[in-house]
Amino acid sequence: xxxxxxxxxxxxxxxxxxxxxxxxxxxxxxxxxxxxxxxxxxxxxxxxxxxxxxxxxxxxxxxxxxxxxxxxxxxxxxxxxxxxxxxxxxxxxxxxxxxxxxxxxxxxxxxx
Amino acid sequence: xxxxxxxxxxxxxxxxxxxxxxxxxxxxxxxxxxxxxxxxxxxxxxxxxxxxxxxxxxxxxxxxxxxxxxxxxxxxxxxxxxxxxxxxxxxxxxxxxxxxxxxxxxxxxx
Numbered sequence: 331x332x333x334x335x336x337x338x339x340x341x342x343x344x345x346x347x348x349x350x351x352x353x354x355x356x357x358x359x360x361x362x363x364x365x366x367x368x369x370x371x372x373x374x375x376x377x378x379x380x381x382x383x384x385x386x387x388x389x390x391x392x393x394x395x396x397x398x399x400x401x402x403x404x405x406x407x408x409x410x411x412x413x414x415x416x417x418x419x420x421x422x423x424x425x426x427x428x429x430x431x432x433x434x435x436x437x438x439x440x441x442x
Numbered sequence: 443x444x445x446x447x448x449x450x451x452x453x454x455x456x457x458x459x460x461x462x463x464x465x466x467x468x469x470x471x472x473x474x475x476x477x478x479x480x481x482x483x484x485x486x487x488x489x490x491x492x493x494x495x496x497x498x499x500x501x502x503x504x505x506x507x508x509x510x511x512x513x514x515x516x517x518x519x520x521x522x523x524x525x526x527x528x529x530x531x532x533x534x535x536x537x538x539x540x541x542x543x544x545x546x547x548x549x550x551x552x
Contacts, residue, residue, distance in 0.1 A: 371446050373528050373543025374481070418481060428494060428536055434480035 333357050336419055336433025345442050349406040353419035353433045356400065360431075362422040363395050365404045368435065369415045377404070377417075409440045446526070448548040456517040459547050463510045463531030469493075470512035471541060472504060475526040487512050488535040516549075524551045 336353045343349055351365075362381045366374035378393045380386045386393045394403040402421075406413055419433040451457050463470050472484040483496040487506035506512045510531075516523055526548050530541035 371545060373530070373545050375543065376540050420481075424536075430483045430494075430496075432481040432483075 333360075334419065334421055334431045334433045337436055338434055340437040340439060342439045342441060343409055345409060345411060345440055347409050347440070349404075349409050349413070349438060349440075351404040351406075351417050351419075351436050351438070353402050353421075354400055355402070355421050355431075357421075357423065358397075358400070359423040359429075360421040361424045363393070363402050364420040364422070365391075365393055366418045366420060366432075367415045368418060374418060406438075409438075411440045411442050414439045446545045446548055448550065450550045450552060451519050452552050453519055453521060455519050456515060457519060457549060459514045459527055459529075459549075461512045461514070461529030461531070461544065463512070463529075464542055467531035467533050467542070468510050469532040469535045469541075470506060470510065471530045471532070472512070472514045473528040473530065473543075474498075475528060475546070476524075481528075484514065486535065493535050519551045521551050523549060525549060 334355045364379040365377045367377050368374040378388055380393050380395055383395050383397045390407045392405040402419055416435040416437045418435040421431050423429045461470055469488045471486040473481050474484055475481045484498055485495045485504050486493045490506045501517045504514045526546045528543050528546040530543040532541045
């Protein structure tokens with residue numbers, strides 16, 4: 331079983347839809363959870379990060395972590411065509427020899 | 443800002459990629475991105491020291507200079523090394539802080 335699993339999509343939604351992006355992980359040692367957005371031909375950019383179970387909101391974006399189920403989600407409200415990108419989850423186990431693992435990314439297209 | 447650059451090599455050759463971090467950033471991390479494996483962490487350098495390393499063979503090496511610029515070298519290139527190589531800089535070490543990625547270099551091994 332891969333340490334981080336992410337549905338690759340592609341996911342196509344109409345403008346204004348609520349988008350749900352999800353990852354599961356297998357290693358309980360993972361402590362920090364991040365979401366990156368990557369536009370075509372660009373490097374990833376950090377959207378949000380959290381380390382605790384529960385929700386963290388930033389504008390139209392909400393990151394949700396359920397450590398008991400080893401499940402993380404990113405919700406995008408009122409999706410816009412400019413949200414069209416690949417979204418990657420990333421998980422870190424802490425310490426100096428940290429382990430940073432990315433999901434393979436979900437390609438999202440928001441149609442006007 | 444420059445877009446993705448591409449470099450083409452043949453099997454057995456070596457390649458050196460360079461990364462200039464954002465001014466003031468002392469951490470540089472390198473990543474390999476392929477359609478099959480996704481984004482994978484190669485290594486991180488902070489203040490000229492390798493702080494962490496991913497699960498890649500010894501053919502992949504790096505270094506960091508006193509001005510924080512970093513280079514990554516891949517020796518004895520294999521077809522499977524074809525990928526997008528990204529570097530990211532951060533003011534802090536450890537992968538947690540916000541990392542700023544460049545557009546990367548696409549390496550094609552023939």
